[in-house]
Amino acid sequence: MKKVFATVWFIWLGLVLATPPALAQYGIGQQVEMPSQTGMPSGSPELLKQIGVTQNLGAQLPLDVQLRDETGQERPLRTYFTDKPVILAPVYFTCPMLCTQIINGLIKGLREVHYTPGQDFEVVIVSIDPRETAELAAGKKQSYLKRYGRPGTEGGWHFLTGREEEVSRLAAALGFRYAWDEATQQYAHASAIMVATPQGQLSHYFYGVEYRPNDLRFALIQSSQGKIGSPVEQVLLYCFHYDPVTGRYTPLILTTVKIFAVLTVLLLGSLIGYFLWQERKERQALAAGSTTANAG
Secondary structure, rough: OOOHHHHHHHHHHHHHHHHHHHOOOEEEEEEEOOOOOOOOOOOOHHHHHOOOOOOOOEOOOOOOOOOEEEOOEEEEHHOOOOOOOOOEEEOOOOOOOHHHHHHHHHHHHHOOOOOOOOOOOOEEEOOOOOOOOOHHHHHHHHHHHHHOOOOOOOOHHHEEEEHHHHHHHHHHHHHHHOOEEEOOEEEEOEEEEEEOOOEEEEEEEOOOOOHHHHHHHHHOOOOOOOHHHHHHHHHOOOOOOOOOOEEEEEEEEHHHHHHHHHHHHHHHHHHHHHHHHHHHHHHHHHHHHHHHHHHO
16 A cells, blocks of 8 residues: 555656646746837827727627728628637738737737637738728738738738728727827827627737737637637636736636646546555455465
8 A cells, every 4th residue: 555655646746846837838827927018109198198998898899880801892890700709909001110010919929829810710900090991901911911921811811991980980899099190190099909709799908019829819718708729728718817907817826726636636536546446456366366276
């Protein structure tokens, strides 16, 4: 019996030592950085009051909003909401710097997410500038798809433009406030992207111009309502909490410890049961051998 418990002890110790690096790949135990404030313009106080982001978590997007795709065809927003979660990014394509950083940051994060645009989720990039054309959107799409570097995913990326009243209605639903700055002849706006469920309900907001792959991955899993995500990822999702203030997923240490404790108990119980069964078999074999020898 001592041999059994010695073996179990060494296995348990190995699990304890191996668990932190194994969980680290999913973000558990890693330091969480605060979101970047990049993108807040240094304009007049009056202008600053007009811009920002109000989180409308759980709000229903107006899926009847009419927007032009890259071919110039006007379609309702619901076209891009089928059975997949949707990432939305309000930007404008002639933006001199910030919008490029937002889309580049999104592409950088999605490169490390193993889900596929068009198959597992949709990406909708909407211009807030009503003067921008479908031709401009098409050129931007081709440029960013090259940067993304995953051929065959173009059907999951949508670069849209639209009339001012339609874009304004969508922006209001997103809680995305922006304003035209006469001094710079540019749009003043914050930097944020959103994630919505397949039904068009807002579920997540992410800020700044850098989006962590794990945050994007967990947001897509949670927003998909069980349609994507491996069993392991579904379990790991219980170890994280989406913080709408920071726009990040942070580890729930207590939940993680509870899950690890349950798994440890189950594993140890199984191992003890197995070793006891083995020990019993050995004793029975010895007893049978002894009986045979005595009979001879």
